[in-house]
Amino acid sequence: MNHNALALFENPAPRCPVALLLDTSGSMDGPPIQELNQGLQQFFEEVHSDEVARFSVETTLITFGAGGVRQALPFTGMVEHISAPRLRAGGMTPLGGAINLGLHEIQERRAFYKRSGISSYKPWMIVMTDGMPNDDWAGPAARARDLSDQGKMVMLGVGIGDGVDMNLFSQIMPANRPPKHLRGLRFREFFQWLSDSLRSVSQSSPGQAVNLPPTSGWESI
Amino acid sequence: MSWKALHAAVVGRKHLRTGIPCQDAAVARGEPRPWAIACDGRGSAPCSHLGAEAALHHVQNFLAASESLLSALLDSPTCPQRLLIKDLLADGVYRAAAYAQKHCADQHGGTPPDYEFTLLFCVIGKTRSFFLHVGDGAVVAEQNGTLKLLSAPQNGEFANQTTFVRYGKAAPMRAELIPARGLTGLGLFSDGTAERMVQSGTNRPAPAFTSIWEEMRGGTFQRVDLLDFLTRMDWEPKVQDDRCLALLARSEEDDSLIDTPETSVERKEHPHAHIRIRRQSIRTRTSPSLRIRRRKSRKCLQVRLTRV
Numbered sequence: 001m002n003h004n005a006l007a008l009f010e011n012p013a014p015r016c017p018v019a020l021l022l023d024t025s026g027s028m029d030g031p032p033i034q035e036l037n038q039g040l041q042q043f044f045e046e047v048h049s050d051e052v053a054r055f056s057v058e059t060t061l062i063t064f065g066a067g068g069v070r071q072a073l074p075f076t077g078m079v080e081h082i083s084a085p086r087l088r089a090g091g092m093t094p095l096g097g098a099i100n101l102g103l104h105e106i107q108e109r110r111a112f113y114k115r116s117g118i119s120s121y122k123p124w125m126i127v128m129t130d131g132m133p134n135d136d137w138a139g140p141a142a143r144a145r146d147l148s149d150q151g152k153m154v155m156l157g158v159g160i161g162d163g164v165d166m167n168l169f170s171q172i173m174p175a176n177r178p179p180k181h182l183r184g185l186r187f188r189e190f191f192q193w194l195s196d197s198l199r200s201v202s203q204s205s206p207g208q209a210v211n212l213p214p215t216s217g218w219e220s221i
Numbered sequence: 222m223s224w225k226a227l228h229a230a231v232v233g234r235k236h237l238r239t240g241i242p243c244q245d246a247a248v249a250r251g252e253p254r255p256w257a258i259a260c261d262g263r264g265s266a267p268c269s270h271l272g273a274e275a276a277l278h279h280v281q282n283f284l285a286a287s288e289s290l291l292s293a294l295l296d297s298p299t300c301p302q303r304l305l306i307k308d309l310l311a312d313g314v315y316r317a318a319a320y321a322q323k324h325c326a327d328q329h330g331g332t333p334p335d336y337e338f339t340l341l342f343c344v345i346g347k348t349r350s351f352f353l354h355v356g357d358g359a360v361v362a363e364q365n366g367t368l369k370l371l372s373a374p375q376n377g378e379f380a381n382q383t384t385f386v387r388y389g390k391a392a393p394m395r396a397e398l399i400p401a402r403g404l405t406g407l408g409l410f411s412d413g414t415a416e417r418m419v420q421s422g423t424n425r426p427a428p429a430f431t432s433i434w435e436e437m438r439g440g441t442f443q444r445v446d447l448l449d450f451l452t453r454m455d456w457e458p459k460v461q462d463d464r465c466l467a468l469l470a471r472s473e474e475d476d477s478l479i480d481t482p483e484t485s486v487e488r489k490e491h492p493h494a495h496i497r498i499r500r501q502s503i504r505t506r507t508s509p510s511l512r513i514r515r516r517k518s519r520k521c522l523q524v525r526l527t528r529v
Contacts (some may be wrong), residue, residue, distance in 0.1 A: 014380035056394015205264035206383035
């Protein structure tokens with residue numbers, strides 16, 4: 001028999017939806033926003049170049065700051081070779097609205113996977129901020145923490161610079177996963193860690209614990 | 222009845238890269254009683270490959286010791302207590318597999334959870350067949366000429382979640398009896414194989430199964446062909462997990478089509494019995510569902526012609 005003629009299904013890879021909630025408020029102006037832009041571009045390149053992660057990871061960018069809460073990029077598969085949108089800083093810090101939109105987008109994406117018969121890994125929500133929220137964050141944060149506590153979402157907070165109130169940020173993030181403080185402007189090291197982590201997730205098998213790489217390269221102790 | 226059996230397990234690219242041994246294990250036997258088993262070791266359990274391999278032997282030993290139970294459940298035309306015996310068989314197979322974890326822990330060290338695995342098992346009788354499924358992977362069958370998924374992957378809410386056989390603990394399982402009549406092919410396989418051989422969303426089994434069973438019956442698909450098939454380049458890079466496949470293919474005509482009491486009587490009484498037998502067989506092969514599909518198809522054609 002010509003075994004090559006045997007038909008197999010070209011099933012879609014399980015997806016890993018990642019929502020990046022990025023602070024683009026006025027205080028991020030200057031080197032922070034430049035470093036963030038470079039780190040994002042590097043993240044896009046690295047995930048795209050990985051032979052497994054590129055088929056799994058889908059990213060949405062939600063900014064809060066200039067222009068209010070804005071979806072700068074809808075969920076996009078990293079199999080596409082795209083450039084990260086250039087972010088600019090300005091405005092206030094409506095973090096609650098950003099979490100709200102992030103939860104909504106994740107929910108919609110997961111519903112789309114279900115309709116399309118695509119399996120998925122736990123969604124990731126990454127919150128990066130250098131200040132304090134100036135909108136109603138309590139409700140959206142509680143919903144996000146619930147999902148995290150139930151093991152239905154991975155939620156990670158990263159504080160930037162000296163202006164961030166880490167005590168308040170700890171109240172926003174899940175108690176079992178307190179926010180981390182970025183050392184200096186090591187955005188690129190953080191995004192390197194993120195792409196390595198997502199690579200581990202996209203290669204994981206059922207029952208296999210996903211060991212995330214150490215955060216020592218970018219975390220301020 | 223006569224069944225041909227094949228099995229193979231191959232290591233995935235991810236395991237090759239990380240130095241983890243193949244955690245899939247499978248075996249199939251065509252005689253004296255056809256049965257097949259496939260196990261996939263839990264990814265994070267350090268010795269699950271040993272557990273999966275040991276489970277094959279423990280279940281096989283259990284089967285050898287349970288022939289009277291199997292015969293009562295699967296071979297007798299009537300079995301009033303079949304639900305009770307089915308539960309006993311399911312419990313016995315699960316415990317035999319789970320005991321392999323304890324045995325491995327005693328022999329190699331560690332604890333039973335270090336040896337956990339998923340389990341797919343089937344055994345075929347003259348009247349009924351039985352299958353048991355714990356965790357992901359799938360069971361497919363060819364019955365009355367139709368390829369179907371008997372048991373879908375039992376995943377959790379997310380892609381890398383499933384359940385495992387656990388020593389001393391119960392696990393969600395699917396244990397069912399199916400009629401043996403018309404059953405001509407069975408396939409059991411792990412989640413790695415399922416990634417390309419079960420269509421996600423529709424849960425449709427790949428047409429490749431039909432071709433493979435047909436070639437097995439003809440003797441042109443041997444173990445080396447199965448290994449070739451599982452190591453073909455088109456599995457990767459998407460499927461980087463281990464892959465295993467345990468297959469059973471019935472190599473004789475279905476007894477029910479040849480030796481039914483009605484046809485035997487006709488053979489004795491009528492000089493042209495062979496013609497009648499042939500007609501009877503053709504009638505039997507055309508199942509009611511096929512006849513309905515044909516009627517619908519004719520109706521659709523008529524509608525199309527009318528519209529034109």
